[in-house]
Amino acid sequence: MSIALIVLAAGKGTRMKSDLPKVLHQIAGAPMLVHALRSAAPLEPERVVVVAGHGAEAVTAAATDHDDTAQVVLQTEQLGTAHAVAQAGPALDGFDGNALILYGDTPFILPETLERMVAARAQHDLVVLGFEAADPGRYGRLIMEGDALARIVEFKDATEQERAVTFCNSGVICADSTLLFDLVAAVGNDNASGEYYLTDIIQIARARGLSATAVACDEAETLGVNSRTELAAAEALFQARARSAATEDGVMMMAPDTVYFSFDTVIGGDTVIEPNVVFAPGVTVESGARIRAFSHLEGCHVARGGVIGPYARLRPGTELAEDVRIGNFVEIKNAVLDTGAKVNHLSYVGDADLGAGVNVGAGSVTCNYDGVMKHRTIIGAQAFIGSGTMLVAPVTVGAGAMTGSGSVITQDVPDEALALGRAPQVNKPGLARKLFEMLKSKKAKRDKGDV
Ligand code: UD1
Numbered sequence: 167m168s169i170a171l172i173v174l175a176a177g178k179g180t181r182m183k184s185d186l187p188k189v190l191h192q193i194a195g196a197p198m199l200v201h202a203l204r205s206a207a208p209l210e211p212e213r214v215v216v217v218a219g220h221g222a223e224a225v226t227a228a229a230t231d232h233d234d235t236a237q238v239v240l241q242t243e244q245l246g247t248a249h250a251v252a253q254a255g256p257a258l259d260g261f262d263g264n265a266l267i268l269y270g271d272t273p274f275i276l277p278e279t280l281e282r283m284v285a286a287r288a289q290h291d292l293v294v295l296g297f298e299a300a301d302p303g304r305y306g307r308l309i310m311e312g313d314a315l316a317r318i319v320e321f322k323d324a325t326e327q328e329r330a331v332t333f334c335n336s337g338v339i340c341a342d343s344t345l346l347f348d349l350v351a352a353v354g355n356d357n358a359s360g361e362y363y364l365t366d367i368i369q370i371a372r373a374r375g376l377s378a379t380a381v382a383c384d385e386a387e388t389l390g391v392n393s394r395t396e397l398a399a400a401e402a403l404f405q406a407r408a409r410s411a412a413t414e415d416g417v418m419m420m421a422p423d424t425v426y427f428s429f430d431t432v433i434g435g436d437t438v439i440e441p442n443v444v445f446a447p448g449v450t451v452e453s454g455a456r457i458r459a460f461s462h463l464e465g466c467h468v469a470r471g472g473v474i475g476p477y478a479r480l481r482p483g484t485e486l487a488e489d490v491r492i493g494n495f496v497e498i499k500n501a502v503l504d505t506g507a508k509v510n511h512l513s514y515v516g517d518a519d520l521g522a523g524v525n526v527g528a529g530s531v532t533c534n535y536d537g538v539m540k541h542r543t544i545i546g547a548q549a550f551i552g553s554g555t556m557l558v559a560p561v562t563v564g565a566g567a568m569t570g571s572g573s574v575i576t577q578d579v580p581d582e583a584l585a586l587g588r589a590p591q592v593n594k595p596g597l598a599r600k601l602f603e604m605l606k607s608k609k610a611k612r613d614k615g616d617v
């Protein structure tokens with residue numbers, strides 16, 4: 167059965183106190199909206215419709231940036247969740263299958279939970295995701311009759327007796343798409359808020375002799391974000407989950423609470439991550455690598471046996487083959503390093519290709535930027551770059567070649583050649599002693615006040 171995803175993301179999020187639409191606030195390096203889309207991705211939705219309102223332009227950009235097949239529809243006035251769903255109707259015209267409604271500000275629903283809902287659709291016309299709330303607060307209450315869901319009452323409209331119910335509505339609903347829009351069209355706004363409540367479709371469906379049920383999930387999954395405080399709590403929850411998942415997968419962390427993961431970080435088993443490491447988006451580390459303390463990685467790939475840091479920075483486009491070593495205060499950007507290459511101290515390697523076994527000495531720099539354009543540096547296998555070499559790109563150093571320490575290399579170096587690009591050394595016998603004597607007597611005169 168095909169699935170169409172409808173993500174409600176039109177709300178303003180007043181309590182965020184931000185110009186950014188609420189669903190674009192980030193958790194683990196990705197907007198909340200993207201987390202919601204990702205939680206449904208394993209179900210392989212055939213269609214994705216995002217209902218945008220506040221900050222629609224930015225929401226559209228984020229949605230299509232993540233999934234270029236996503237359609238964004240506009241809800242210019244936020245008249246309620248049923249009204250929001252109705253806006254997705256025309257976009258799903260002719261679609262045959264299940265519609266699954268998610269909220270853009272509810273980032274933690276697990277794919278397995280959504281799969282259970284879709285499975286429950288085989289027996290019921292409507293499936294709602296519920297949870298036992300520790301503090302039910304203002305959530306809508308699910309009124310059950312055995313396995314059947316009789317109706318959902320919003321807190322504002324609930325009686326004392328209904329408010330005592332702790333089984334609450336997460337907002338996630340699964341129903342046949344055509345039926346959903348048919349039911350939504352029948353919803354009115356005669357209630358305490360004067361809003362079109364999506365939750366009313368349950369009662370409408372039951373009155374038509376259709377069936378409804380609720381699938382339960384853990385309350386942590388339905389965590390919604392309404393304020394910066396809740397956003398920080400959501401980030402903490404994400405990090406806690408990511409750290410324990412990594413540990414379960416065989417990753418060793420000495421101080422897991424100091425390691426930050428992104429939504430898409432992939433770390434192989436038997437990798438050691440020392441304290442205070444940040445994985446910004448787009449990082450893959452294969453098994454058996456070691457990421458040493460205080461390193462920052464983004465948009466890069468570290469193959470088996472790599473040792474990174476301490477205090478290393480890997481920027482986007484960094485591709486490290488097996489057993490590459492990147493040491494302290496080294497920055498690598500948009501560069502491919504072949505097996506066993508080493509850049510161990512205080513260097514910058516950007517827009518470069520380094521062959522197998524290349525050794526870059528301390529304090530070397532690929533001068534990749536001429537102030538207007540970026541240029542590439544190519545270093546052949548087993549070449550040795552002496553300490554303090556400035557490689558002025560575009561430039562190629564041949565395989566097995568060497569550059570003398572302190573060289574400024576502006577021309578290509580042939581294979582196996584030694585390149586010296588520095589002023590020749592001159593020794594002046596005894597001149598140091600004379601200079602010292604001269605300077606010392608000058609200082610003595612100054613100290614006496616003679617000068
Ligand atoms: C809703 C549910 C409530 C449930 C709770 C769970 C209804 C009537 N109530 O209440 O039963 O317990 O969520 O968090 O559905 N949105 C739009 N357009 C609108 C209105 C809302 O896009 O016109 C979006 C919001 O941006 C948000 C989501 O829908 O992502 C939920 O809206 P919200 O106003 O938070 O609903 P609640 O009152 O919390």
Ligand code: MG
Binds near residue numbers: 390
């Ligand atoms: Mg809400």
